[in-house]
Amino acid sequence: MSIFSFFRSAPRPSAVQAKERLQIVMAHERAGRAGPDYLPMLQQELLAVIAKYIDIDQNKVEVKLDRGSDCSTLELNIELPAREQLKSAMAAVRKPETKAGGDGLKAGAPLASSEDKKRH
Amino acid sequence: MGEAPLSKIIVMTSGKGGVGKTTSSAAFATGLALRGFKTVVIDFDVGLRNLDLVMGCERRVVFDFINVINGEAKLSQALIKDKRIDNLYVLPTSQTRDKDALTAAGVERVLNELAKDFDYILCDSPAGIERGALMALYFADHAIIVTNPEVSSVRDSDRILGVLASRSRRAEQGLEPVTQQLLLTRYDPERVERGEMLKVDDVLEILAIPLLGVIPESQAVLRASNVGMPVILDESSNAGQAYTDAVGRFLGEDIEHRFMAPQKKGLFSRFLRRSA
Ligand SMILES: Nc1ncnc2c1ncn2[C@@H]1O[C@H](COP(=O)(O)OP(=O)(O)OP(=O)(O)O)[C@@H](O)[C@H]1O
Ligand SMILES: [Mg+2]
Numbered sequence: 001m002s003i004f005s006f007f008r009s010a011p012r013p014s015a016v017q018a019k020e021r022l023q024i025v026m027a028h029e030r031a032g033r034a035g036p037d038y039l040p041m042l043q044q045e046l047l048a049v050i051a052k053y054i055d056i057d058q059n060k061v062e063v064k065l066d067r068g069s070d071c072s073t074l075e076l077n078i079e080l081p082a083r084e085q086l087k088s089a090m091a092a093v094r095k096p097e098t099k100a101g102g103d104g105l106k107a108g109a110p111l112a113s114s115e116d117k118k119r120h
Numbered sequence: 121m122g123e124a125p126l127s128k129i130i131v132m133t134s135g136k137g138g139v140g141k142t143t144s145s146a147a148f149a150t151g152l153a154l155r156g157f158k159t160v161v162i163d164f165d166v167g168l169r170n171l172d173l174v175m176g177c178e179r180r181v182v183f184d185f186i187n188v189i190n191g192e193a194k195l196s197q198a199l200i201k202d203k204r205i206d207n208l209y210v211l212p213t214s215q216t217r218d219k220d221a222l223t224a225a226g227v228e229r230v231l232n233e234l235a236k237d238f239d240y241i242l243c244d245s246p247a248g249i250e251r252g253a254l255m256a257l258y259f260a261d262h263a264i265i266v267t268n269p270e271v272s273s274v275r276d277s278d279r280i281l282g283v284l285a286s287r288s289r290r291a292e293q294g295l296e297p298v299t300q301q302l303l304l305t306r307y308d309p310e311r312v313e314r315g316e317m318l319k320v321d322d323v324l325e326i327l328a329i330p331l332l333g334v335i336p337e338s339q340a341v342l343r344a345s346n347v348g349m350p351v352i353l354d355e356s357s358n359a360g361q362a363y364t365d366a367v368g369r370f371l372g373e374d375i376e377h378r379f380m381a382p383q384k385k386g387l388f389s390r391f392l393r394r395s396a
């Protein structure tokens with residue numbers, strides 16, 4: 001071991017990178033399957049509306065449903081083209097979850113996943 | 121013996137291949153039988169039969185699971201009684217057919233027949249998420265997710281958790297979900313300490329299911345499979361002891377986890393490693 005290696009900053013352990021990569025890829029994959037079945041449709045329809053006004057890359061869109069204990073979030077993340085100045089736009093619909101688990105979008109669409117329904 | 125178990129049908133599953141499902145199935149079934157439970161372990165890996173070899177009963181296979189499904193043999197003719205342990209039986213699979221031979225109705229009929237007689241039915245799943253793996257997990261009450269501390273194995277385990285939550289009988293019929301536990305195998309504490317391998321806690325944080333056990337990477341596993349002996353019977357080995365602990369935890373005992381830290385090395389062996 002050379003004395004100089006003391007001055008070099010230690011490289012990030014590969015296991016740390018493994019964990020971070022897994023967390024990112026799995027967040028995507030879970031959002032895709034754990035979400036209610038209407039999530040892909042919702043994503044498509046939202047995209048169609050937005051695409052009428054803005055030129056967007058379909059691959060740079062993310063629709064995510066997060067469930068907290070007292071608050072569920074529907075997150076729509078769209079990366080806009082660079083010339084729009086804005087790098088991304090975020091729209092979030094938040095609504096406190098009711099005790100009965102009947103959380104929903106303002107429009108009244110049921111947000112409970114099939115998994116949730118089974119628990120009731 | 122013991123109380124009637126709540127989870128009768130257990131699946132050993134992983135998504136990814138070669139992570140230790142068959143090794144763990146053989147060890148676990150043997151461990152349950154050693155604890156006095158009448159146990160059968162079924163090979164669902166149609167076409168790639170291997171459980172018979174790991175259990176050391178390959179020369180006694182006459183009829184198999186598929187023969188029973190097809191009505192070509194009676195269940196009692198296909199079941200192989202272990203020579204070492206009372207209460208332990210193996211239901212081998214076919215080496216010549218393919219996974220399409222596993223019909224849901226056929227599998228259900230065999231499982232129902234076994235359930236009358238056995239305390240535990242352990243299903244050794246093939247890799248993948250195709251028919252064989254789906255049939256192995258479909259009727260399960262409990263799933264043991266076999267995972268290696270490695271990115272693709274962890275991701276595939278998560279995939280299997282998704283399948284259990286949506287495509288198992290319990291999910292389809294809206295029953296209580298299949299219970300799940302993590303069995304982290306081939307764990308190498310020294311590589312973990314060097315930052316080269318995911319820690320138990322990392323995997324637990326990502327998969328978010330309870331930990332059944334950590335089985336260390338161990339040369340005893342290969343030695344045991346060489347001679348057709350479930351590694352749990354090698355009581356001197358770390359892996360064997362770790363499986364015994366895991367069986368105890370499965371049965372509800374509070375057993376501290378072992379073999380998760382590097383073994384203390386003496387000065388001499390440390391010197392040897394340096395110079396190696
Ligand atoms: N704890 C361990 N230490 C060392 N080697 C192990 C350990 N567990 C399993 N192995 C080895 O890994 C290999 C694969 O194990 P096994 O056949 O049990 O995996 P599997 O998940 O059933 O594979 P498949 O997906 O092909 O059915 C075998 O060579 C086995 O000896
Ligand atoms: Mg196997």
